[in-house]
Amino acid sequence: MTTFNLLVAPFLEFGFMRRALIGCLALSLSGAPIGVFLVLRRMSLMGDVMSHAILPGAAVGFLLSGFSLFAMTLGGVVAGLAVALAAGFISRTTPLKEDASFASFYLVSLGLGVLIVSLKGSNVDLLHVLFGNVLALDDPAIYLIASIATVTFLAFAVVYRLLVAECFDPGFLRSVGGAGGAVHFLFLVLVVLNLVGGFNALGTLMVVGLIILPAASSRFWSESIGGQIIAAALIAVVSSYVGLVVSYHVAVPTSPAIILTAGAIHALSLLLGRHGSFLRQMLRAQHLRG
Amino acid sequence: MTASPSIHCRDLTLSYRRHPAVHHLTGTFAPGSFTAIVGPNGAGKSTLLKGIVGLVRPDGGTIEVTGARRSDIAYLPQQAALDRGFPMRVLDLAAMGLWRRTGPFRRIGAALLGEVEAALDAVGLSGFEDRMVGSLSGGQFQRALFARLLLQDARLILLDEPFAAIDARTADALLGLVGRWHGEGRTIIAVLHDFHAVRQHIPETLLIARDPIAWGPTSEVMTEANIARSRGLDEAFDTDAELCERPAA
Missing domain, CATH: 3.40.50.300 (P-loop containing nucleotide triphosphate hydrolases)
Structure with a gap:
């Protein structure tokens, strides 16, 4: 098999492979800044919680109108935001710690979501919602993902400085009268939008992987936020492409192939990355003169 | 005044x-x-x-x-409240002090950049502009926060x-x-x-x-x-x- 056949031909030959690639690339690019800020804000698990939280919303959409992109998207956005706000409210106003409050919410959401889907659908439908079907992306789904990516980029360009300030020193931002609360909310909205956009392709459970794994790996490649976003985007793009190619040739499901590729890159970053990896720590054992 | x-x-x-x-x-x-x-x-x-x-x-x-007014108040919280490993340059940290003048959107031009450098110089951190915040010692980090206070001019x-x-x-x-x-x-x-x-x-x-x-x-x-x-x-x-x-x- 030639390199061309291996790496390019599947995308020339099959429209569904091209669509899958485009959808995943858009998700990878807009997921990168989302993931980096989730990690910076120590909210990596929050992404996980919200991805579970959109499930019952999407499931209600599914129950009412079948596989309707609009209904499932709207349901997902509403449910995701509601849970993010409720979990935040409970951890602020009761002694329950944030992680415990989030965990309770996502366990309930998962149960509720699975129950609602099985009310109407089959196990195949359930699998579709949980793990997505990137090889079956239709035009509306791709437009949705691309629109969400565009909105995400524009929003980050506008609020970048606010977001960094809110992330590093929220007290400072409040004391100079910056709109910290509004920025936090906008960020949550962007997170939910990206999760909802991604869930058509990778499923509610897998989409977080494409957002968090590259961001967690990026810390080992750059020390600046901008550098980390670029590194995360590159890692996500490579994972998507390699995952698609592998799943095509070896005939394994696509979303796990993409996520496992991202996982492999994460392991490599831990071992060999430029900043703080095991390799760097071993090299540093010999100290400098000054 | x-x-x-x-x-x-x-x-x-x-x-x-x-x-x-x-x-x-x-x-x-x-x-x-x-x-x-x-x-x-x-x-x-x-x-x-x-x-x-x-x-x-x-x-x-x-x-x-x-x-x-509220924006004329400069407040330095306890250090423990901040993430000392945050991926940000010393220059960016100090430049936050310009917030009242730049807000969330305005560009930090050469003149303002000069002020940031002068503030870092005043706290003994000149030459640290491009260092990452995470590489600073506790005392240096505190000085960087003081440079930010200087720029707030509160x-x-x-x-x-x-x-x-x-x-x-x-x-x-x-x-x-x-x-x-x-x-x-x-x-x-x-x-x-x-x-x-x-x-x-x-x-x-x-x-x-x-x-x-x-x-x-x-x-x-x-x-x-x-x-x-x-x-x-x-x-x-x-x-x-x-x-x-x-x-x-």
Whole structure:
């Protein structure tokens, strides 16, 4: 098999492979800044919680109108935001710690979501919602993902400085009268939008992987936020492409192939990355003169 | 320069989950004054600063800040509250102090950049501009925060344990800087633990142990009798405390 056949031909030959690639690339690019800020804000698990939280919303959409992109998207956005706000409210106003409050919410959401889907659908439908079907992306789904990516980029360009300030020193931002609360909310909205956009392709459970794994790996490649976003985007793009190619040739499901590729890159970053990896720590054992 | 800001507390109570951290405080931080807040752990010192900035709302009584809008107040929180490994350059950290002028969107041009460099120079961090914040020592990090304060150019400056965990030389340099601010007519309040430094350098002192113990010129406040009285504070609050029935003043 030639390199061309291996790496390019599947995308020339099959429209569904091209669509899958485009959808995943858009998700990878807009997921990168989302993931980096989730990690910076120590909210990596929050992404996980919200991805579970959109499930019952999407499931209600599914129950009412079948596989309707609009209904499932709207349901997902509403449910995701509601849970993010409720979990935040409970951890602020009761002694329950944030992680415990989030965990309770996502366990309930998962149960509720699975129950609602099985009310109407089959196990195949359930699998579709949980793990997505990137090889079956239709035009509306791709437009949705691309629109969400565009909105995400524009929003980050506008609020970048606010977001960094809110992330590093929220007290400072409040004391100079910056709109910290509004920025936090906008960020949550962007997170939910990206999760909802991604869930058509990778499923509610897998989409977080494409957002968090590259961001967690990026810390080992750059020390600046901008550098980390670029590194995360590159890692996500490579994972998507390699995952698609592998799943095509070896005939394994696509979303796990993409996520496992991202996982492999994460392991490599831990071992060999430029900043703080095991390799760097071993090299540093010999100290400098000054 | 415009008139210096002052702060009036009238029968002020600030609390966490109904347990008071500052209890029935009445008094005035005069315009252009430089006051140390001193007291044992859990005495409500940080809470009082947060109350002045507006991060904690009074449960009773009032805080009134005159001569300064909220954006004229510079507040330096305790260091532990910040992520010291945040991926940000020293220059970017200091430049946050320009917020009032740049806001969230405006460009930081050459002139403003020059001001940031001058501020870093003033705290002894010139040459550190492009270093990452994570590579700074505790004292250097604190100096970078002071550079940010310098750029804020605020009329009212609130410092929460600004010299905790930094060496004596850095503390002296930063205290000199604060003294200069005082000379410029700014109103300054600092939570401090070092009694010696307070007695030597700070003209006014508020000694507090949840309830105010004494407030006035440092030499009159920092007496052995007052300090002994402040140490009588039982740090843990009483979980079965009854409702406070002291009438409002």
